[in-house]
Amino acid sequence: MDIVVIGAGQAGASVVAKLRALGHDGAITLIGEETDPPYQRPPLSKAYLLGEMEAERLWLRSAEFYAENTIALRLGKPVQAIDPVKKTVTVGQEEIPYDQLVLTTGSVPRKLPTAIGGGLDGVYSVRNLHDVDAMKPEFAAGRRLIIVGGGYIGLEAAAVASKLGLDVTVLEMAPRILQRVASPETSDYIRALHQAHGVKILESTGLDRLLGDTRVTGVRLTDGQELPADFVIVGVGIMPATSLAERAGLEIENGIKTGPLGRTSDPSIWAAGDCASFPHGEGRWRLESVGNAIDQAEVVAENIMGANKPYQAQPWFWSDQYDCKLQIAGLNIGYDTIVTRGPEGDAVSFWYYKGDQLLAVDAMNDPRAYMVGKRLIEQGKSPDKTLISDLSVVLKALLKA
Incomplete structure (x- = not known):
């Protein structure tokens, strides 16, 4: 065969x-x-x-x-x-x-239309090795970077640029960054993290077009405001x-x-x-x-090879930004309640419930919460919400309940 x-x-x-x-x-x-x-x-x-x-x-x-x-x-x-x-x-x-x-x-990657400047030099996507090799020389301290899109790819690029001393602005059309994939609590945490490192995050901010003749020189927002840029990264999904x-x-x-x-x-x-x-x-x-x-x-x-085995997805994801490791277990589709555990030092986790069913966990600098949450979801267990928020409760014990 x-x-x-x-x-x-x-x-x-x-x-x-x-x-x-x-x-x-x-x-x-x-x-x-x-x-x-x-x-x-x-x-x-x-x-x-x-x-x-x-x-x-x-x-x-x-x-x-x-x-x-x-x-x-x-x-x-x-x-x-x-x-x-x-x-x-x-x-x-x-x-x-x-x-x-x-x-x-x-x-x-989704591209910006050429009619609004998507084809200008200095406009990049982050999808493959060639993309990153092409944009690497742009990352010099003091240069102005505008990132279109406040999803994980854009935010990870923002973290790298900030570490390297660039002036970074993130444009997000939705009311908050990560709106499609995360709770307001997670968005708030990640926004504060970037702002603490000097990144400017503009939410509810639409892009009218990129400026420049052959190479991008800035952006015009839908409210008419213009922002200068030495280069642009597009992270719109x-x-x-x-x-x-x-x-x-x-x-x-x-x-x-x-x-x-x-x-x-x-x-x-x-x-x-x-x-x-x-x-x-x-x-x-x-x-x-x-x-x-x-x-x-x-x-x-x-x-x-003949196994006849249905695929049973066990979703997990992660994102590294600055010194924060965000680990995600499960899918939060349809959640109606967020339970917060922490913070304990720099660790905090947000637990997504639909009714009494645990759907997903976002864990920031908290690998224990991630691992326990992942195993609970895989086992179909949903601990009482009050146990999750009670820091005196040992999370590992919930796996035996």
């Missing part, structure tokens, strides 16, 4: 490694658009951008791993088309046959990379639509990672995280 995997990121690397670990002895080909081997993306907007991590330390596996496991790496050449009838993928002038195909195409799947006729629903096993509408094609949506409860989820990319990809590999 010949297996082709399109997308050489975290999910793609996880699929091929798991297939070999499970004893698959047929051909495996991993195809990626970038020239670099599969690498970690989270450090791009943190340690790598700060200059604290070399590129080679980003690699998920050594080059020797792929050679030793006879995994053919096809890098630097995007796939033009999938032919589900002939069961081939086209790369350049070559057609590569497959018995089973896995799409791990990831996601692409990502979209699942589905164009290849759409052209192949696969069903799309908030990403490439998969069933519980990870199979798409074509029985010979599977999908995993940022690009894939999957059934959960009465709805569908699509998770943008390292944890999901690994877990979902490994389940797909198991199912290609």
